[in-house]
Amino acid sequence: MTAFLSYLISGLAIGCTYALVASGFVAIHRVTRVVNFAQGAFPVLAGLTVSSMLGRGLPHGAAELIGIAVAGLAGLVVGVVAIGKRGTPTLASLVITLGLGILAYAVEIVIWGDQPVSYSMLTGSVNIGGARIPTQYFLVIGVTVVTFVALALFFSRTYVGKALSACASNPYAARLTGIDPTRMGLVAFTLGGLLGGLAGVLITPLQPVAFDSDVLLATSGFAAAIFGGLNSAYAALVGGIVLGVLQAFVAGYLDAAYQTEVTLVLIILVMLYQSGRRSALTEELA
Amino acid sequence: MLDVTDLVVRYGKATALDGVSLHVAAGEMVALVGPNGAGKSTLVNTLSGILRAASGSFTVGGRLAQVPEGRQLFPELSVADNLRLGAWRLGRRPGARDPRRIYEILPDLARMARQPAGTLSGGQQQMVAVGRALMADPDILAVDELSLGLAPIVVADLARHLRELNESRGTAVLLIEQNARLAFDLCDRAYVLESGVISASGSSAELGRSEAITRAYLGGLTGTGTS
Amino acid sequence: MSAAVGSRGRAAAGARRPDALRVVGWVLGTLAAVVTLVAPAVLPRPQLTVYVLTGTAAMVTIGVSLLMGYAGQVSLGQAAFYAIGGYTAGLLAVHGVPTLLALAAAPLVAGGLGALVGLPILRLRGHYLAFATLAFQLILLAVVGQVAFFGGDIGLQGIPQLSLGGEALTGVQAYAWVTWVGVALVLLVTRNIIASRPGRGLRALATSETAAESCGVPVTGYKVTVFALSAAFAGLAGGIYAFFIGYLAPGSFPVLLSFQFVVMAVVGGLGTVWGPVVGAVVITLLVQVLNDLGTRPGMPPYASSVFSYAVYAVLLIVVLLFLPRGLLPALSGLLQRLLPGSRRPRAETAPALTDEAAPTGGARE
Numbered sequence: 001m002t003a004f005l006s007y008l009i010s011g012l013a014i015g016c017t018y019a020l021v022a023s024g025f026v027a028i029h030r031v032t033r034v035v036n037f038a039q040g041a042f043p044v045l046a047g048l049t050v051s052s053m054l055g056r057g058l059p060h061g062a063a064e065l066i067g068i069a070v071a072g073l074a075g076l077v078v079g080v081v082a083i084g085k086r087g088t089p090t091l092a093s094l095v096i097t098l099g100l101g102i103l104a105y106a107v108e109i110v111i112w113g114d115q116p117v118s119y120s121m122l123t124g125s126v127n128i129g130g131a132r133i134p135t136q137y138f139l140v141i142g143v144t145v146v147t148f149v150a151l152a153l154f155f156s157r158t159y160v161g162k163a164l165s166a167c168a169s170n171p172y173a174a175r176l177t178g179i180d181p182t183r184m185g186l187v188a189f190t191l192g193g194l195l196g197g198l199a200g201v202l203i204t205p206l207q208p209v210a211f212d213s214d215v216l217l218a219t220s221g222f223a224a225a226i227f228g229g230l231n232s233a234y235a236a237l238v239g240g241i242v243l244g245v246l247q248a249f250v251a252g253y254l255d256a257a258y259q260t261e262v263t264l265v266l267i268i269l270v271m272l273y274q275s276g277r278r279s280a281l282t283e284e285l286a
Numbered sequence: 287m288l289d290v291t292d293l294v295v296r297y298g299k300a301t302a303l304d305g306v307s308l309h310v311a312a313g314e315m316v317a318l319v320g321p322n323g324a325g326k327s328t329l330v331n332t333l334s335g336i337l338r339a340a341s342g343s344f345t346v347g348g349r350l351a352q353v354p355e356g357r358q359l360f361p362e363l364s365v366a367d368n369l370r371l372g373a374w375r376l377g378r379r380p381g382a383r384d385p386r387r388i389y390e391i392l393p394d395l396a397r398m399a400r401q402p403a404g405t406l407s408g409g410q411q412q413m414v415a416v417g418r419a420l421m422a423d424p425d426i427l428a429v430d431e432l433s434l435g436l437a438p439i440v441v442a443d444l445a446r447h448l449r450e451l452n453e454s455r456g457t458a459v460l461l462i463e464q465n466a467r468l469a470f471d472l473c474d475r476a477y478v479l480e481s482g483v484i485s486a487s488g489s490s491a492e493l494g495r496s497e498a499i500t501r502a503y504l505g506g507l508t509g510t511g512t513s
Numbered sequence: 514m515s516a517a518v519g520s521r522g523r524a525a526a527g528a529r530r531p532d533a534l535r536v537v538g539w540v541l542g543t544l545a546a547v548v549t550l551v552a553p554a555v556l557p558r559p560q561l562t563v564y565v566l567t568g569t570a571a572m573v574t575i576g577v578s579l580l581m582g583y584a585g586q587v588s589l590g591q592a593a594f595y596a597i598g599g600y601t602a603g604l605l606a607v608h609g610v611p612t613l614l615a616l617a618a619a620p621l622v623a624g625g626l627g628a629l630v631g632l633p634i635l636r637l638r639g640h641y642l643a644f645a646t647l648a649f650q651l652i653l654l655a656v657v658g659q660v661a662f663f664g665g666d667i668g669l670q671g672i673p674q675l676s677l678g679g680e681a682l683t684g685v686q687a688y689a690w691v692t693w694v695g696v697a698l699v700l701l702v703t704r705n706i707i708a709s710r711p712g713r714g715l716r717a718l719a720t721s722e723t724a725a726e727s728c729g730v731p732v733t734g735y736k737v738t739v740f741a742l743s744a745a746f747a748g749l750a751g752g753i754y755a756f757f758i759g760y761l762a763p764g765s766f767p768v769l770l771s772f773q774f775v776v777m778a779v780v781g782g783l784g785t786v787w788g789p790v791v792g793a794v795v796i797t798l799l800v801q802v803l804n805d806l807g808t809r810p811g812m813p814p815y816a817s818s819v820f821s822y823a824v825y826a827v828l829l830i831v832v833l834l835f836l837p838r839g840l841l842p843a844l845s846g847l848l849q850r851l852l853p854g855s856r857r858p859r860a861e862t863a864p865a866l867t868d869e870a871a872p873t874g875g876a877r878e
Contacts, residue, residue, distance in 0.1 A: 035640035094643065095779070099829040102822050102826040103826035103827065110819055162363060165360070166360045166371055172358060173354065174371075175336055176334055176354055177422070178375035261656070264651055272633060272636065275637050
């Protein structure tokens with residue numbers, strides 16, 4: 001029972017970080033229809049930055065904020081290159097984000113070298129039903145829930161949020177009302193960067209990050225995001241949690257080495273299921 | 287209010303508008319009639335700033351808002367939100383984003399305020415599209431294919447609203463229509479656009495009597511009169 | 514053979530090339546064929562290795578270019594089929610099958626698997642498909658790394674030399690010529706496809722599947738066929754690679770390799786016959802230069818990988834943004850303007866990752 005509980009909660013915590021990465025995918029895709037293959041770079045950049053800042057003596061809180069800000073900036077840069085030039089087709093933007101993700105590798109190696117880093121945030125643990133759960137897990141879960149609620153409210157209640165949704169929903173009509181889809185797209189990319197940064201800040205104490213962590217993070221984030229067809233933040237949260245818990249159980253009861261396969265097969269199955277429900281025409285117009 | 291001079295618009299190598307000139311005075315209702323592919327939507331999109339002209343020019347003495355062909359709403363957003371976004375260009379002026387002033391003109395919209403725009407009927411969506419354009423406080427309204435895909439009685443109702451708008455608030459209207467009878471009934475003056483050039487212009491009465499026009503546009507069409 | 518491929522290949526099928534350009538195309542194509550045929554006899558050994566690697570890369574890239582430029586599908590996992598070809602040939606040869614047969618089996622198995630995998634995942638579009646191909650490669654690599662039959666993480670060792678008619682090929686020269694034959698074969702098949710009626714159907718696919726379908730183009734069938742064919746090309750290349758190196762491991766086929774093929778295809782020119790070859794040559798030479806730079810004394814150990822990552826990325830982005838049709842079409846466009854007596858041809862018909870047509874009155878800058 002204690003093993004089950006500890007897998008469940010650690011899965012929940014990791015799943016929340018996936019959901020945060022996923023929310024970045026969703027924010028960007030909703031507004032620009034672009035899948036940001038560089039999404040995994042944001043958490044890594046944030047984690048690496050925080051660790052450097054802490055190493056220089058900055059206190060917690062300030063270090064994390066800087067890390068998130070750096071990730072947000074990276075998001076903006078990705079956005080500018082991927083969609084800044086008018087007339088860039090969506091699929092080309094996708095490949096461009098892939099290129100930028102690879103470029104991020106180079107940048108990360110040059111600045112931080114190729115060794116994984118980690119740091120600790122909340123120490124100590126809590127005893128629940130006989131299992132020792134690190135307090136960090138609860139911080140992660142709490143922050144994630146708050147973030148998602150804020151995100152949902154932002155998109156549905158604020159004027160700018162609605163304008164962002166409008167861009168996703170009907171870019172032509174948005175242009176007619178004077179909303180600039182490119183500028184809104186950049187806002188979305190920055191938001192994606194900030195969300196990814198938040199994920200990175202929370203996950204690095206749990207799992208060390210290095211320049212090559214972003215593939216796994218992006219993959220898991222994407223897996224979570226497609227639960228909602230890349231458009232629903234709530235579905236991404238559910239997807240992230242399901243994925244995290246599933247991975248934890250696979251690692252705990254089977255073998256950690258199979259985690260990747262499980263994730264990937266799940267992704268493909270979900271995608272196939274969803275595509276079966278959509279016609280070619282709606283895909284083309286999307 | 288609107289002056290278009292020798293406007294030329296191209297898509298790559300194809301010329302959509304080949305030297306179009308027209309004029310809409312403040313408070314006028316003017317029709318632009320023509321068959322499919324004549325370039326009507328191209329003209330309207332150029333006026334809205336979405337397309338760039340290759341040569342020629344146009345001036346708008348005030349704000350121009352477009353009611354696009356096919357409604358083009360934001361289907362997942364509510365009617366009220368669709369309206370609110372129409373005021374985007376007005377910035378943060380107090381009360382700019384309040385849809386209530388539109389509910390006064392188009393009271394039916396108040397009833398549907400919370401419904402997602404995608405769930406409405408064609409006629410209702412068209413009304414939302416008009417309302418959204420009105421939120422920008424325009425001096426001239428460019429209405430593209432108002433009657434497209436709508437039942438005659440619905441079109442009659444919408445046309446009545448447009449006329450009321452024009453009479454009570456002085457909003458100029460440029461009505462782009464394939465349905466020439468509707469256009470001539472609603473507007474005093476009209477231009478005929480064919481293959482990117484203005485082939486005829488004059489008062490609706492004159493054009494309605496012209497044999498060529500009648501043959502091309504009014505022969506065989508059942509009336510969709512608005513009065 | 515290659516000359517005909519050269520000049521025909523440069524034509525966007527259906528548009529008649531201006532005469533001056535066609536002549537240039539013929540000349541260059543013939544020149545390329547002759548030079549590459551003779552080269553293995555005179556090049557020193559290290560360059561020959563580059564030759565082989567460029568050739569195999571070109572074969573894979575031609576397939577990627579066909580898929581992306583003509584069928585409009587993005588594949589981020591093409592290295593998986595490269596690996597499948599390699600492992601098929603390697604495993605068969607290690608277990609005593611005659612090497613030529615093993616080599617022939619490589620494209621067949623890869624193509625077959627391509628068709629099998631393609632059927633379900635080609636129902637996906639755009640970014641979903643891209644991701645599915647990536648996922649496929651990751652899954653394949655994980656499985657191969659964990660199953661003992663494939664040699665596990667350590668890999669498959671001791672693949673025998675390729676032998677033709679009882680004679681074992683031991684010199685790098687011989688492998689270079691084998692590669693030449695492989696590239697020529699792939700080019701020939703591709704050019705025939707592009708110029709054919711199915712080829713036009715394919716181009717219709719890339720622009721709009723719905724429209725193509727309504728014209729009677731059997732969309733799924735074509736997509737799967739192209740996917741399988743590109744897989745077969747990659748498989749053949751993988752087979753040659755397996756015999757050349759003599760040793761395979763999952764680490765030889767990282768995701769970055771797939772990305773490399775995409776870069777080569779995009780840089781060279783999607784949907785053209787010679788474009789991918791140009792792309793493969795440019796990128797491989799660039800990588801060699803960077804490796805040289807990266808391994809100079811004083812450079813940190815990860816310098817070469819950093820350079821590679823950075824260059825791939827920057828090149829890809831720059832080409833996509835500013836030369837979206839790729840190097841080859843850009844160069845031939847330049848030549849058109851410079852050559853006297855060139856007629857301006859009709860607009861290019863092979864699109865490069867273009868969007869669907871905008872809705873009526875929709876956004877165009």
